[in-house]
Amino acid sequence: MRIVFMGTPDFAVPSLQKLLDEGHEVAAVYTQPDKPQGRKQVLTAPPVKELALRHGIPVCQPATLKNEDEQQKLRALAPELIVVVAYGKLLPKAVLDIPPRGCINVHGSLLPRWRGAAPIQWAVIAGDRTAGVTTMQMAEGLDTGDMLLKYETAIGERETAGELFDRLAQAGAELLAETLVKLDKIIPQPQDDSQSCYAKMLDKQLAVIDWNRSAQEVDCLVRGLNPWPVALTTLAGERLKIFAAVPCAGEGRPGEVLRADAKRGFIVACGEGAVELTDVQLVGGKRMTASDFLRGHSVTERSLLGD
Numbered sequence: 001m002r003i004v005f006m007g008t009p010d011f012a013v014p015s016l017q018k019l020l021d022e023g024h025e026v027a028a029v030y031t032q033p034d035k036p037q038g039r040k041q042v043l044t045a046p047p048v049k050e051l052a053l054r055h056g057i058p059v060c061q062p063a064t065l066k067n068e069d070e071q072q073k074l075r076a077l078a079p080e081l082i083v084v085v086a087y088g089k090l091l092p093k094a095v096l097d098i099p100p101r102g103c104i105n106v107h108g109s110l111l112p113r114w115r116g117a118a119p120i121q122w123a124v125i126a127g128d129r130t131a132g133v134t135t136m137q138m139a140e141g142l143d144t145g146d147m148l149l150k151y152e153t154a155i156g157e158r159e160t161a162g163e164l165f166d167r168l169a170q171a172g173a174e175l176l177a178e179t180l181v182k183l184d185k186i187i188p189q190p191q192d193d194s195q196s197c198y199a200k201m202l203d204k205q206l207a208v209i210d211w212n213r214s215a216q217e218v219d220c221l222v223r224g225l226n227p228w229p230v231a232l233t234t235l236a237g238e239r240l241k242i243f244a245a246v247p248c249a250g251e252g253r254p255g256e257v258l259r260a261d262a263k264r265g266f267i268v269a270c271g272e273g274a275v276e277l278t279d280v281q282l283v284g285g286k287r288m289t290a291s292d293f294l295r296g297h298s299v300t301e302r303s304l305l306g307d
Helices: 010-021 047-054 068-076 119-125 161-181 215-224 290-296
Strands: 002-007 025-030 035-037 042-044 081-085 103-107 130-137 147-154 231-235 238-248 257-261 265-269 274-282
Touching: 002 010, 002 047, 010 025, 010 047, 010 081, 010 161, 025 047, 081 161, 103 161, 119 130, 119 161, 119 215, 130 161, 147 161, 215 231, 215 238, 215 274, 238 265, 265 290, 274 290
Parallel strands: 002 025, 002 081, 081 103
Antiparallel strands: 035 042, 103 130, 130 147, 231 238, 238 274, 257 265, 265 274
16 A cells, blocks of 8 residues: 555554554655754654665655645645554644645553643553554544544553553554555444543643652552653752652651662652552662662751742
């Protein structure tokens, strides 16, 4: 099948590779413009672009698909189908109407739950027991199209958003391949809008831990924000990133350090229960286990984090 692929981050890479492995003709890849990254702000290509270039596939990086010139360029490619995986732009109706077989999206949630930009992370933050991937026919709304196939999986008790992200990226590629094979036989299922919720983009403000929350909620936040933007608190006026925290027994004022001993653990009280911090990093310092951190830093018991 002649396909135009639209995608940007790591999550989309396995799906593009799967299309190539399955022998589809990828006429072009559309992806977000290169962006500066890191402290030195080095202009960096999206992962999907790097894969496309390795395979000699033409790459298009328009700032918008809303103007007629860009739409005409897309029409000239004559795609039978457009596949969209975490592209990062809403497609206008004029684009959705171009391919005769429509536009199919691979979305990292069990729709209609978690429409939006960060569905995998929010599934972990919310404490969902399961997550998954849905393929759907694209419509004008945000992740509102009729559903085609779903893949569902349990979220591991200690699984981070990053680990789940990697698993679902591969699952999404397999589900896409299955969807294309069965495309003429699948009966699309409308979404129940009353069951939907929105997975807004992550930001650093969300990362600040509210110690009044329960230990379970803090644990879910920490896992959901790993590897980015990483849960954050303050310790003696310095910002402390928390990569891993395990719920445990303990009682005290929210944010109170109940124990700070390299051998016995780094335990902090929550609004309900407590968490043991196991993997931390002072902003600007090195990431390390809590035991190693406490060997090099003096942390006073009964002090408060987040002050």
